Amino acid sequence: MKTYKEARGHREDFTVKYRLYSPSEDGRKITFQHLRCDFMYESDDPMKGDLFMIHPEFLDERGEPIEEGVAVPLEGRATMWILNPEMRMSVHGSRARVGVRGHFMEGARKIGDVEIERIVGLHDNAIPRPSA
Structure with a gap:
């Protein structure tokens, strides 16, 4: 399994x-x-398009990514990965803070509750990297 860190080349947001x-x-x-x-985000309205492409990578009890094909527990921790780099600072840089609550969504349907525990690479990941 390729983790999001390996696939994206940076730390979780x-x-x-x-x-x-x-x-x-x-x-x-x-x-x-x-x-x-x-x-x-908890205060947003999915009917107004307030949904963001930020995908979770679920972690096991040791803090390592759960393997592909293994069922994810109903409660735990996950790293979050913003897919739209332009929105990192323009939207999430000011909204994503420790203690902020939100939801995992499938369309307009809530499938889970989340609370941000730690900001990791959100601000660093927004800095453009030089091309090789």
Whole structure:
């Protein structure tokens, strides 16, 4: 499995504590690593397009990425990866802060709750890297 760090060549933007909804809460039946859900800040409205392409990479109890094909626990921690580099500072640089809450989204449907625990590379990742 190639981790997002290996694939993208930089550190995660931030880390979150998450809780995925169970099937009885209208959540997914099962979730695997590299789920391509969207992210929404708690105060935003998905019906107004307030969704962002920020993908999670779920971590095991040691803080390592969970392997492909292994079911992700309903609660845990994940690294978060902003896919649109132009939005790092223009949007997320001021909004993503420790303690900010949000949701994992599939379309307009919430599938989990998150709370930002740590800002990692958000500000450094926004600096353009020289071409090789």
